[in-house]
Amino acid sequence: MSDTVHESLAGTDRLEQQLLEHITTAEASRDLLPLVQEVAELLCAAFERGGILYTFGNGGSAADAQHFTGEIIGHYTRDRRPLGAVSLSTDPTTLTCIANDFSFADVFARQVSGLARPGDVVAAFSTSGRSPNIVSALAAAQERGATTVLFGGGDGGPAAAFADHVLLSPSTQTPRIQELHTFLLHAISELVDAWAAGDSAGDREYQ
Numbered sequence: 001m002s003d004t005v006h007e008s009l010a011g012t013d014r015l016e017q018q019l020l021e022h023i024t025t026a027e028a029s030r031d032l033l034p035l036v037q038e039v040a041e042l043l044c045a046a047f048e049r050g051g052i053l054y055t056f057g058n059g060g061s062a063a064d065a066q067h068f069t070g071e072i073i074g075h076y077t078r079d080r081r082p083l084g085a086v087s088l089s090t091d092p093t094t095l096t097c098i099a100n101d102f103s104f105a106d107v108f109a110r111q112v113s114g115l116a117r118p119g120d121v122v123a124a125f126s127t128s129g130r131s132p133n134i135v136s137a138l139a140a141a142q143e144r145g146a147t148t149v150l151f152g153g154g155d156g157g158p159a160a161a162f163a164d165h166v167l168l169s170p171s172t173q174t175p176r177i178q179e180l181h182t183f184l185l186h187a188i189s190e191l192v193d194a195w196a197a198g199d200s201a202g203d204r205e206y207q
Contacts, residue, residue: 018175021176025169025170025171025173025176025179025180026179028170028171032167032168032184033187035165035166035167036167036184036187037191038165039188040187040188040191042149042165043072043188044191044195044196046120046121047084047192050084050119051084051117051119051120051121052084052115052116052117052121053068053072053084053085053086053121053123054085054086054087054088054111054112054115054120054122054123055069055085055086055087055088055122055123055125056087056088056089056123056134056137057124057134058131060174060178061127061151061181062089062090064151064181065087065088065089065123065124067185068087068123068185069085069086069087071186072084072085072189072192075193075196076186076190076192078193078196078197079197080193080198088108088112088115088137089108094107098111104132104133105132105133106133106136108124108136108140109133109136109139109140110140112141112146113144116140116145116146117144118144118145120144120147121147121148122137122141122146122148123148123149123150123151124148124149124150124151124159125181126150126151126159127153127174127178128152128154129152129154129155129156129157129159129160130157131159134159135157135159135162138150138159138163141162142162142164148165149166149167150165151181151184151185152166152167152168152169152177153168153171153172153173153176153177153180154169154177167184169184
């Protein structure tokens with residue numbers, strides 16, 4: 001590594017600041033744990049009735065949405081039956097078709113309108129809660145009678161008004177919000193995993 005590159009990347013203080021912000025956000029999220037339990041129970045009840053989890057997001061949040069469905073339809077840490085989960089952010093043909101023929105603001109709402117039913121759960125990941133395609137999709141989900149969940153940050157933005165359950169990272173910084181979203185989806189997956197494997201999901205069992 002050249003001296004120029006080394007000097008430009010030499011930033012122990014910068015790395016310490018990143019770590020401190022992460023720890024501070026994580027510690028401030030303790031109040032979210034009852035909501036995590038609530039969403040996990042909601043999902044278990046939906047799966048018990050044969051419901052489907054639909055997820056979506058933009059950019060890094062699309063990756064979080066896909067991550068969540070992978071943990072649910074695959075498994076988290078236990079060998080157990082698959083559960084119904086679909087990410088609406090992963091089909092480029094569908095996404096570009098809707099964006100081209102209608103608008104980018106419709107890429108998730110149109111899918112939700114065609115797929116979601118009462119008893120399903122529709123979960124959006126958004127660091128700002130302001131993206132039109134996120135807001136319109138949550139609104140469409142409520143119109144279809146599905147239960148809506150928002151993984152957001154800050155005050156949740158306009159999307160929070162269309163979410164039945166809101167999990168907000170106590171930060172306004174995109175990296176910190178997304179880091180906490182990973183923890184939240186893992187925490188929920190742990191409880192759902194335990195239920196699906198026949199173990200206790202927190203204080204409540206669905207067996």
